[in-house]
Amino acid sequence: KVPKPTIKRIAMYNRFLTQLKEEGVEKTSSKEIAEALNIKASQVRKDLSYFGEFGKRGVGYNVEKLLSKIHIILGTERVWNIAIVGVGNLGKAISHYPELEKNKFRIVAAFDVDKRKVNSVLLPGVVIKHINELKDEMKKTNFEIAILTVSSNAAQTVTDLLVEAGIKGILNFTPVTLNVSEDVVVENVDFVVSLKTLTYEIISKAGR
Amino acid sequence: KVPKPTIKRIAMYNRFLTQLKEEGVEKTSSKEIAEALNIKASQVRKDLSYFGEFGKRGVGYNVEKLLSKIHIILGTERVWNIAIVGVGNLGKAISHYPELEKNKFRIVAAFDVDKRKVNSVLLPGVVIKHINELKDEMKKTNFEIAILTVSSNAAQTVTDLLVEAGIKGILNFTPVTLNVSEDVVVENVDFVVSLKTLTYEIISKAGR
Ligand SMILES: NC(=O)c1ccc[n+]([C@@H]2O[C@H](COP(=O)([O-])OP(=O)(O)OC[C@H]3O[C@@H](n4cnc5c(N)ncnc54)[C@H](O)[C@@H]3O)[C@@H](O)[C@H]2O)c1
Ligand SMILES: NC(=O)c1ccc[n+]([C@@H]2O[C@H](COP(=O)([O-])OP(=O)(O)OC[C@H]3O[C@@H](n4cnc5c(N)ncnc54)[C@H](O)[C@@H]3O)[C@@H](O)[C@H]2O)c1
Structure with a gap:
């Protein structure tokens, strides 16, 4: 390995x-x-x-x-279809990040529960759907990876829906440790770990 | 090392x-x-x-x-004062992330150039200042780390201002490789690298 x-x-x-x-x-x-x-x-x-x-x-x-x-x-010689799940501040910033498209990660679906956001356009060709339409939408757009940017209290329930619908991988931005079945891969992103690496480097440079 | x-x-x-x-x-x-x-x-x-x-x-x-x-x-046994530089979608999401305060990273200043954002309140006690007030504000609030979430085209110019004002560390969210002087530490955050780790794990599980 x-x-x-x-x-x-x-x-x-x-x-x-x-x-x-x-x-x-x-x-x-x-x-x-x-x-x-x-x-x-x-x-x-x-x-x-x-x-x-x-x-x-x-x-x-x-x-x-x-x-x-x-x-x-x-595995990046081909295009990966991905979905943004939770279109708040973070979800919005991520969906507009130019490095995604450049690296063949195509956003094909987006989900939320907020009535003001559902049915609005996130990107050309991508309308925000209600989370209850997850299964149907996954069949239609065939996404294999979900970027999880929902509020923390919704993280596990939404993950259960994704796993049941057949998701292959989840990029988890919430601070919650997710429980998933064996066949699903989770990768956690937490910039606070990077901040701690930064503080370590600053005090090392200053000479303890 | x-x-x-x-x-x-x-x-x-x-x-x-x-x-x-x-x-x-x-x-x-x-x-x-x-x-x-x-x-x-x-x-x-x-x-x-x-x-x-x-x-x-x-x-x-x-x-x-x-x-x-x-x-x-x-070096995390003490509080670190930090500044958010660029208060767009990503800057806003980062400033409201509860794990910051929990790990003794306190946001004490925020900067932007957008007239609609300057002088508005980002968090209790933190008003968004214009980037031109960086030096004065750093003296007043004594931040040592900047979280850089400006648009890519402003990344290097803003970094030059931060280095000149005496910043110790920069957590860089922009896709630009920053040039800084020897005494400044830069840590880059790019979730696309995490996405590629995720695709690797998915194809490894599926058996090449
Ligand atoms: N890992 C990091 O570096 C990092 C940084 C900042 C924020 N965060 C985390 O990312 C998440 C999002 O942060 P934010 O600032 O964008 O929050 P936000 O409140 O702006 O956005 C959350 C979105 O999720 C939606 N939502 C809530 N329940 C849902 C459900 N059941 N199904 C679908 N959508 C649902 C909300 O309607 C909202 O649009 C939070 O969990 C936060 O802790 C992580
Ligand atoms: N590393 C990652 O994982 C990741 C993810 C998403 C976005 N990004 C990057 O983060 C940055 C911000 O993304 P966003 O979606 O929030 O963009 P945005 O356009 O919503 O926000 C950018 C903000 O920077 C401000 N700004 C522009 N020039 C400035 C200057 N000279 N001084 C101070 N402020 C200035 C703008 O007024 C705006 O408020 C971009 O560079 C984007 O590429 C990184």
Whole structure:
């Protein structure tokens, strides 16, 4: 089993390589990738070695080839249909984030319970539906991932609906630990953990 | 130097131990912490070993003691004053997130350029100021961390103002790679990296 930090780093290599490709760069090295992410070059080589042989020692990597291999590893060579569940401040900010479309994550559905929001347009072609229409809408739009941005008190009930409707993955922004069945994957996002990493770095720089 | 994934995990142990303390649990073990985070118990022991001896082998850890040691490691035993810079959808959602106050991160200032938002109240005691008042406001409210949630095209200019005013750390939500001076720490938050980890887990479960 590949450790989770390795997968997270590979997703970051994906972002850096995409930037290189957009700038027309054809070759790169583990040293260059490592410098962009402030890690050691040996870490880059170790991470990639989980997935077979890439590039030749001393010659570096072909950007295009490495990028397409990483897309296959992460499953991001194809489009993923996703739904925003809970269209409050956070749900709205997430749905308009340009990096989603750029990475082939297409928002195809959105849900809420607030009467003022239901039936309004969130994005071109995406009308906010009532949460009770989840099952029908999933069949119609065929989304496999839900971004959960409902208020905390609704998190588990809404998750139960998603699991019952056959969701494959949930990106959970609520501070609630979700209970799901074996076949569903949950990934939690909590920027407070990043804030604590920041405080650690600030006090380390200042010399304890 | 302690690896960054170790610091991230220690921040997550902090969250789990806080939950245990709230439930009145006095003792825990590396096995119990590991299960909550879906990692190996040896990883927990290895992470903590960077910072000296904790708990006795076979006896486990005292929750209260371990929690206070982790607070000292992360620098979270005290209150940190922070500012929200850019009060759009994302800035608003972040400022109302209850986990901030719970973890002693206090929002003391907020900035924007939109005339409709400047001088309005974001939170009790926090009025949104114009970005031009950054320096004066930082002296008055003494914030050390800025949460950057401005539109992408303003990210670097606003960062330059923050660095000049003496900011210590920036939590960057924009997709722009920020240039800062040596003494400033930047931590980037990008949920798209989490989405790619999610797709990896979904295709791994489905068996390639
Ligand atoms: N992880 C993070 O970094 C982070 C940051 C900020 C906020 N949050 C969390 O994200 C969530 C959303 O925050 P927000 O500021 O946008 O809150 P909000 O109150 O603005 O939005 C919540 C939305 O969920 C909807 N909702 C409530 N019950 C529902 C249900 N049963 N089905 C469908 N929709 C329902 C509401 O009508 C509302 O539109 C909260 O749980 C908050 O704690 C997380
Ligand atoms: N990292 C993530 O996970 C994530 C998710 C969603 C959005 N985003 C990013 O976060 C940022 C905010 O997103 P949003 O949806 O809230 O956008 P928004 O347009 O709703 O908010 C941006 C705010 O910044 C203000 N602003 C613009 N220029 C400014 C300046 N010079 N000084 C101070 N304030 C200024 C605007 O007036 C507005 O209020 C964007 O950069 C977006 O790409 C990141």
